[in-house]
Each structure stands twice: as structure tokens, then as C-alpha cells.
Amino acid sequence: MQRRKFLSLGVVTAVSTLLPSSVSATDFRVEAPASWEAAGSAEAVKALFGDIKPIEGQIKIKAPKLAENGGAVPIGMKSKVKVTTVALFQDANPRSAVAVFELGENGLFDIKTKIKMRKTANVTIVAKGIDGNFYSQVQKVEVSIGGCGG
């Protein structure tokens, strides 16, 4: 954790000398490789954020009650809480992590994307607020046809 903080500080300094109003560019695939290999959401969250106690009930997940095409399940996530990082996990594929989003200082927590889900499973969103707290939300998404191609 300490090392990551130190590294990201370094990135901020390096980037800010070029672009004064820029925020850091973080590649979480490089920074937290273990979280991309974890099979379960709980494990992946721990590998990415450490041992956290997230607050529930602040994030709204918008997903279909029954997804007809598991190859592209629309997932929307939204909150009034100001956050820096939003991570999306699911338990329907061999590995849990789908994407980690980072918002600039003017970024709003209002993101939509489409994911693969080969079976009915939980979708987990974990976000890191600018207040330093973690927020999370879990929602079950039912899938009628598998879409992982596997």
C-alpha cells in the first residue's frame, strides 16, 4: 500500500510538470496485477484496495433484471458521492475483475459499460471516495444465454 501511494505520487509529480491541471494516469493492470487474476470478487477487491470496510447503499447499479445476451450486459453505476476510483467485478467469468475506472477531478460518478456474463451472478462495484472512504454495492444479474464464448 505504501509503495503504491509512493509510486502514484511520483506519477503525479512527473505528469504535473508537463500538464499543470492533469491528474495521474494509473494503469491498474500494472499496479495491482494480483487483482486481475483473482477468481472471486472478495479476493479481487482485497488485492486491489486492501482490507477495506466499504459503506453500502450509496451507489446505484443499473442492470437488467434478466439479461438476454450474456455477451453484452449493460451495467450502469451512479452515485452523488465524489469518487476517484471505481472498480467493477463480477462472479460469472473465470476471473472477477472487469475494469477499474479513474475519474479526473471534474469527473462525475456516472458510468455505463457493457460486460460479458456467462451465467447468473453478482456484480460488485467498489469505489474510493475523495473523502478516503470506500463505497460498495452488490447486485445480482440474471443471464439467460451465456456470452463468454466459453
Next chain:
Amino acid sequence: MKVKAKLKKGVVGVKVLAKSPMVGKEEAEKKKVDVEFITHITARVNGAVVFEASTGPFLSKNPYFQFAFTGANKGDKLDVDWVDTNGKTAKKTAKIK
């Protein structure tokens, strides 16, 4: 890649449709194709990062992203670029409408 950015009541809403098969290792083995998926996508306005995503193969094929931010004006340029597992990159610039 398709990028649309629209300013409405001070909030810029962006829609990005990237082009990639998003094939992970299990799918690659089964279909006998190479692993190929986007690993990182970045959006900048006037050089400042407004949104970025580290991504894995469980996003849909030709992944779609929708996000929003404030603090930009009509006519500002939004640059979106991504890189995939093979180091291939793509870049697209859209004017905020």
C-alpha cells in the same frame, strides 16, 4: 472507434465505442485465436485526464463506455486513446458539441 461528447447543463456526457474482439485466455484457447483485448483507455480534455479505465477481457466485444464530467466548454477537444495486449493503439479526437 467512435466518440461522441455533448455538453448539457454544464455536464459533458461522453459515449465511446472502441473496437476490439476482447478475447481473454479461455476464449482464445477455445476458439483457437490469439488473446487480444484493450488494457487501458484514457480520455483527455485539453491535455488533462478526465476519465480512464484499466480493462480486462470480460468487457463486451467492441467495448462501450459512457461517462460524464464538468468543467469543459463547447468546442473543446476530447482525445480518447487506448492500448491493447499486443501494444496496438488507437486514437480519436472529438469536439464537444
